[in-house]
Amino acid sequence: MVNMMKALVFTAPHTFEYRDVPRPEPAPDEVLVEVKACAICGSDVHGSSGENGRRIPPLVMGHEASGTIAQLGEAVQSWAVGDRVTFDSTEYCGYCWFCTHGMHNLCAQRRIVGVACTEYRKNGAMAQYIAVKARTLYALPPAVSFEQGCLVEPFAVGMHAVLRSGLAAGQTAAVIGDGTIGLMTLIAAKSQGAQVCISGHHTRPMQLAAQLGALDCAQLPQLTAERGADVVYDAVGSQSSFTQAMELVRKGGRIMVIGNHARTIDFPLQRCITEQIDVQFSYSSAGEYPVCLQAIAEGRADLTGLWQSFPLAEGAQVFDRLVHRDESLTKAVLIP
Ligand SMILES: [Zn+2]
Ligand SMILES: [Zn+2]
Structure with a gap:
């Protein structure tokens, strides 16, 4: 039997459906994360017009997220079920010249979570669960909330x-x-x-x-x-x-x-x-997550007030407000 989960599915230009989809199974080097918060990025809003070729439907968007580990892939050893985490929005190979010289943002095999283009398709975190590579995970310090944790992705940029x-x-x-x-x-x-x-x-x-x-x-x-x-x-x-x-x-x-x-x-x-x-x-980020998490945990960076939270089930309306440039809404965080 296939386990199902709720997800906000981008089905056509400017169209989102909150519905049941199969829950992903983690590959050996992946973990299954139960998503606790996922922010909507400007690139998701632009992509929802369907015009730039980076969000080809059907797709679950979302690359700025945090949550707890629900299941480990067979080869994953350094993490435990229940760990609070965020993850790099970029999947990278880990062994090319750029990856081994601190520039994984320049890896030729980089794939962004929650993006579907002609080269690849990777469902994102606007769902109850997401499977991500264990090497892209970062532990959230206790002082960092899930909402702040999901905003570490743009903070790292x-x-x-x-x-x-x-x-x-x-x-x-x-x-x-x-x-x-x-x-x-x-x-x-x-x-x-x-x-x-x-x-x-x-x-x-x-x-x-x-x-x-x-x-x-x-x-x-x-x-x-x-x-x-x-x-x-x-x-x-x-x-x-x-x-x-x-x-x-x-x-x-x-x-x-x-x-x-x-x-x-x-x-x-x-x-x-x-x-x-x-x-x-400067392009994207290249492993600055721990520096960012430490700055938040130590109170040198305060992201409070930057976002507004909404249930994931209301995601379609939230996208609509962002597409129509609702000035009262700056950064939206969806809670599954
Ligand atoms: Zn983004
Ligand atoms: Zn690489």
Whole structure:
């Protein structure tokens, strides 16, 4: 007899059905996780139009999740049933040159959980259970709730950018963009002891940013004796956001581009050279989960207030609100 479970199934563009589907069986190197919280990512919302080819229905979405281990695959030894965990949204091979050099975000065989494209199809965590590779698991410290645990995935994206940029305690950073990744980058920069300004256009996220201790980018000249920011994080990635980053960064400073709304932009080569500005790029995350979990557990990072929770059964309505840009809803977490 096949065990069944409830799942939010993406069945057609802008259509979700909450229904029974077969419960996955963990492969020998996998564990079955009973999902306790799964956040909706902006990429899920965009993907639900069916236009970008990354969410081909039928599919269970969801790559930002946490839960408890319900069953171990035969070869799994270092985990136990009942362990509270989150997991990397990226499955990677673990043995290629990139994987063995701390860059599993660049693994040619990377597969993202909850994505279905022409190359692969992997059901995600908007369900009661999900089977994930044991090597992608991270234990949740007791002080970290399941909701905060599921948000470690986007937090790790911000942390990856901050650690790559070499931002030091006492430095001044500016974040452009008030979406989830912008806010997570802000939290990551603050957790490293930096002073952070933010630039954004949305009322509620900007209120959250202020509560998190972010200043307005208009204050940057006073804060830095007119020099400009040591590091600017562009969490938008458009011509205008990059131009703004060039205005905010100090000579000899650094711009870290995380967003990629535009495929290509004009690049001020001459000014970057004569002002010796480093321009760097950051993609996804590469194992920053423990750093993030520790920052939350120690109170150096606070994700409280960033999300609103809803029952998984109401997932279709929640997606609808996000697709129609309901301003009162920033980040939604679904609870199975
Ligand atoms: Zn995501
Ligand atoms: Zn690899």
